[in-house]
Each structure stands twice: as C-alpha cells, then as structure tokens.
Amino acid sequence: MEVNLFEAILNSPPGFVQAFAQASMPTLGQTGGINLDFSKIAPDVPYILSGVWETLRFTLTSAIFGFALGTVLAIFKISEIKPLKWFADFYTSIFRGTPLILQIVLIYYATPQLTGFAISAFIAGVITFSLNSAAYTSETIRGGIAAVDRGQREASLTLGVKYPLMMWDIILPQAFKNILPSLVNESIALLKDSSLVSVIGVEELMRRSQIIAGQKFIFFEPYIFVGAVYYVMIMGLTWFAERFERRMRLSD
Amino acid sequence: MIRTEFLSKSFGKLNVLKDISTEVKQGEVVAIIGPSGCGKSTFLRCLNLLEMPTRGRVYINDVDITSPKTDVRKVRQNMGMVFQHFNLFPHKTVLDNVIYGPTKVKEIPKGEAEELGLKLLAQVGLSDKAGVYPSRLSGGQKQRVAIARSMAMQPQVMLFDEPTSALDPEMVKEVLDVMKGLASTGITMMIVTHEMGFAREVANRVLFLDSGGIAEDAPPDIFFSTPKSDRACQFLEKVL
Numbered sequence: 001m002e003v004n005l006f007e008a009i010l011n012s013p014p015g016f017v018q019a020f021a022q023a024s025m026p027t028l029g030q031t032g033g034i035n036l037d038f039s040k041i042a043p044d045v046p047y048i049l050s051g052v053w054e055t056l057r058f059t060l061t062s063a064i065f066g067f068a069l070g071t072v073l074a075i076f077k078i079s080e081i082k083p084l085k086w087f088a089d090f091y092t093s094i095f096r097g098t099p100l101i102l103q104i105v106l107i108y109y110a111t112p113q114l115t116g117f118a119i120s121a122f123i124a125g126v127i128t129f130s131l132n133s134a135a136y137t138s139e140t141i142r143g144g145i146a147a148v149d150r151g152q153r154e155a156s157l158t159l160g161v162k163y164p165l166m167m168w169d170i171i172l173p174q175a176f177k178n179i180l181p182s183l184v185n186e187s188i189a190l191l192k193d194s195s196l197v198s199v200i201g202v203e204e205l206m207r208r209s210q211i212i213a214g215q216k217f218i219f220f221e222p223y224i225f226v227g228a229v230y231y232v233m234i235m236g237l238t239w240f241a242e243r244f245e246r247r248m249r250l251s252d
Numbered sequence: 253m254i255r256t257e258f259l260s261k262s263f264g265k266l267n268v269l270k271d272i273s274t275e276v277k278q279g280e281v282v283a284i285i286g287p288s289g290c291g292k293s294t295f296l297r298c299l300n301l302l303e304m305p306t307r308g309r310v311y312i313n314d315v316d317i318t319s320p321k322t323d324v325r326k327v328r329q330n331m332g333m334v335f336q337h338f339n340l341f342p343h344k345t346v347l348d349n350v351i352y353g354p355t356k357v358k359e360i361p362k363g364e365a366e367e368l369g370l371k372l373l374a375q376v377g378l379s380d381k382a383g384v385y386p387s388r389l390s391g392g393q394k395q396r397v398a399i400a401r402s403m404a405m406q407p408q409v410m411l412f413d414e415p416t417s418a419l420d421p422e423m424v425k426e427v428l429d430v431m432k433g434l435a436s437t438g439i440t441m442m443i444v445t446h447e448m449g450f451a452r453e454v455a456n457r458v459l460f461l462d463s464g465g466i467a468e469d470a471p472p473d474i475f476f477s478t479p480k481s482d483r484a485c486q487f488l489e490k491v492l
Contacts, residue, residue, distance in 0.1 A: 154335065154339060158331070158332065159353040159405060
C-alpha cells in the first residue's frame with residue numbers, strides 16, 4: 001500500500017496530540033475522559049497482530065544483513081590497508097551522524113529518482129536498516145576482535161594459517177561470543193526502530209495501528225495495544241537472550 | 253639451519269636487541285638464558301618474524317626470511333612455537349587444536365590428521381583428553397597439548413618461549429619431560445627458559461643474553477661451571 005510521507009505525518013502526530021488533548025481536558029469534548037474501550041478495536045486485533053510477522057521479518061532480515069556487513073566493515077577497520085580503514089570510518093560517521101528517519105526517506109524516495117526504478121517500501125527499509133545497523137555493529141565487532149587475546153593470533157600465525165582462515169576459524173568465533181550481549185541489544189534497538197519504517201508505508205505493527213487509529217478516530221486503544229505488543233516481543237527476546245547467554249557461559 | 257646477521261630490534265627508542273649474529277645447526281638444543289629484559293623472548297620471536305627485526309637478517313635454511321620476497325607463512329610452517337601462555341584455541345577440543353594446522357594449512361585429510369593427532373597426544377601422555385575443551389585442562393596439560401599442536405605440523409625447528417614460566421611448580425616437570433623426549437629425537441630446539449637444571453641437562457648449547465647481545469655462547473657444562481663474563485657470574489649466583 002503506497003502512502004506518501006505527507007499523509008503519514010498528517011495521520012499520526014497531530015492525531016496523538018488530539019487524543020492527548022481530549023484525554024487531559026475532558027471538558028472540551030463530549031467524548032472526553034479516559035474511557036478506554038478496547039472492544040472498539042477488537043475486530044481490528046487480527047489485522048494489527050498480523051503486523052507482528054511483518055515487524056519480525058523486517059527486523060530479522062535487517063539484523064542479518066547488518067551483521068554481515070558490519071563484520072566486513074569491522075575487518076576493514078582493523079585492516080592494514082589504509083583506504084579500507086578510511087572508507088569504513090567514513091561510512092560509520094555518515095550513518096551515525098545523520099538521523100535514521102532521514103536515511104529511510106532518502107533511500108525510499110531518492111532511489112527511484114536516481115535509478116528510474118521504484119523499490120518497495122519493505123526493500124528500501126531493509127536496505128536502510130541494514131546499512132545503518134552495520135555502522136553500529138561494526139564498532140561492536142571491532143571491539144570484540146580487539147578483545148580476543150593476542151596470543152590467539154600469534155598461535156595461528158606460527159601454524160602458518162592464512163589471514164582469512166584465521167579470522168573465520170579462530171578470531172571471529174571468539175569475538176562474537178564476547179559481544180553476544182551487545183548484539184542482542186542492537187537487535188532489540190532494531191526491533192523498536194523498525195516502527196520508523198511506518199513513515200514510508202511498510203505495513204508493520206506501528207503502521208497498522210496508525211491505520212486503525214485513522215479509520216476509527218480512536219487513538220489510545222490502538223496505540224496502547226500496539227505498545228503492549230512491542231513490549232511483549234522485546235521481553236521475549238530479552239528472556240531468550242539471557243537464557244542463550246547463560247548456556248554459552250556454561251560451555252566455558 | 254638458523255643464522256642471524258646483525259639482528260637488531262628496537263621498540264621506539266628502546267634498543268632491545270643489538271647486532272646479534274649467530275648460527276644454530278640442525279639438531280642443536282639451544283637454551284637461551286639471561287636476566288629479565290635482556291631480549292631473550294624478542295630474539296626468539298624475531299626468528300619466526302612474530303617481531304619484525306629493525307635491522308639485520310635472519311636466514312632459515314639459507315633463505316633470508318626478512319626479505320619481502322619470502323613467503324613467511326611457508327617458513328613458519330616449518331618452525332613450531334610454544335608460548336608461555338599456551339595460546340590453545342579455547343573453542344576447539346584438544347584433538348581439534350592438534351589437527352587444526354595439518355588439516356587447514358597442510359590440507360591433510362581429516363582421518364589421517366586425526367591418526368597423527370592421537371599419536372602425538374599419546375606421546376605427550378594425553379590420549380584420554382582428546383575430546384575435551386582446553387578449559388578443562390591443567391596448565392601442564394595445556395602446555396603439553398600446545399607442544400603436540402606444534403609438532404603436528406612436523407616442523408624442523410621448535411621454538412619455546414618460557415614454556416614453564418606460567419605453570420604451577422608441580423606441573424613443570426611433566427612439561428620438561430615431554431621436551432626432554434623431544435630433544436632426544438634430534439629436532440632442532442631453541443628454548444628461552446629460567447629452568448637452569450633443565451638447560452644444563454638437556455641443552456647442548458647455552459646462549460647467555462645480556463642487555464640485547466650474546467654475552468656468552470658455550471656448552472652447558474662449561475657455561476655453568478666456568479662462566480667467563482662478570483654478568484654471567486652474577487646471574488648464576490642469583491639463580492643457582
């Protein structure tokens with residue numbers, strides 16, 4: 001479903017302000033007061049909930065690509081080939097130095113202008129999030145690599161192991177294990193930030209709640225409901241990560 | 253076998269090695285001793301280019317390995333190294349540590365490498381530990397695995413960088429015994445060590461380093477009984 005930026009902006013924040021106004025100033029409207037009535041959105045719950053899948057699919061795809069690209073950038077950053085290092089540092093500064101929402105709209109709206117081909121909102125979102133997440137994870141991974149004992153590298157060198165193989169077999173597995181908690185945090189941030197792609201019309205959780213809010217002109221119920229859904233997802237992810245981390249530690 | 257010419261190494265303004273020229277022949281067991289900070293470890297690490305010499309040359313089998321044209325990786329495959337802190341791969345089992353070099357560098361079929369690996373583990377007395385992870389081993393056991401891992405590449409030279417310094421006293425002997433066994437096979441060994449008894453018994457040559465140079469180069473019985481330099485006398489007085 002194509003929705004332009006203008007419409008998206010028109011839809012949500014003013015609506016929220018309005019809802020807030022109605023809630024806090026009951027005398028102003030006949031529907032005032034916090035009369036939460038979730039039965040009003042009951043028929044829309046399946047529609048909103050099916051956004052969970054879209055949000056997860058979006059987050060997971062972005063996390064995987066972001067992680068892979070972040071690994072490559074991290075290797076550039078520790079490279080002795082200076083231009084690779086410069087490129088990776090510059091890349092990181094760009095994606096960390098500009099707002100994510102700007103990157104999203106730029107890639108979604110500017111790509112067709114540049115190439116003549118439109119890309120779907122989902123693809124544009126995944127591209128933006130992967131590129132952005134790579135900038136952040138590359139720093140984490142670089143730190144993880146630096147934290148692997150120097151002796152591991154020396155032992156590999158004295159066996160005559162080639163550099164790429166040493167990275168893949170010896171250094172990176174240990175680095176990833178060290179930074180696992182940070183990677184989970186990055187994924188949680190990614191899951192929450194995925195709500196931002198609602199502005200280009202990806203029908204994930206946030207967008208769906210906005211659509212219902214706009215259609216029925218009720219705001220508290222759909223937004224609170226979707227907030228709860230996010231909360232449960234993130235608590236679930238955190239719980240899973242803690243368990244996973246504990247199991248990894250047991251193998252030490 | 254190993255020859256150095258005016259080998260020098262500086263870290264910034266600190267000159268750690270000064271013009272070391274010496275030669276080690278095939279089958280020699282050389283103990284490198286000296287006060288701490290004299291450059292023993294740096295000297296050893298220059299021989300396989302873990303440290304890049306600032307000046308001078310290192311020849312292995314008459315190949316100048318400091319030349320940019322030399323494939324250092326090939327040279328290193330022929331020179332095992334055992335470290336003070338073992339440096340085993342913690343995420344691999346003991347046997348996988350031992351066969352990593354043969355399978356991934358020499359590309360020997362896994363079955364064949366495992367056979368070799370188990371044989372080496374038997375030699376260092378750790379057959380029963382093949383399937384466990386290094387974290388389950390004692391220091392002495394870790395170091396014996398590290399020796400087996402280096403030997404699995406079937407090198408001509410073994411370099412030992414203070415192999416017993418990080419061990420609890422009761423584990424020193426088990427490692428020295430393995431090294432003694434190794435020395436009797438005729439492999440060339442260079443050992444940086446503080447174990448004077450071991451140097452005396454097993455080495456057939458002692459290099460005494462002092463402030464970055466070779467102060468004395470003699471067979472152990474001569475070095476330990478009649479050291480020539482004052483520095484060596486002082487050193488031996490303290491450690492014996």
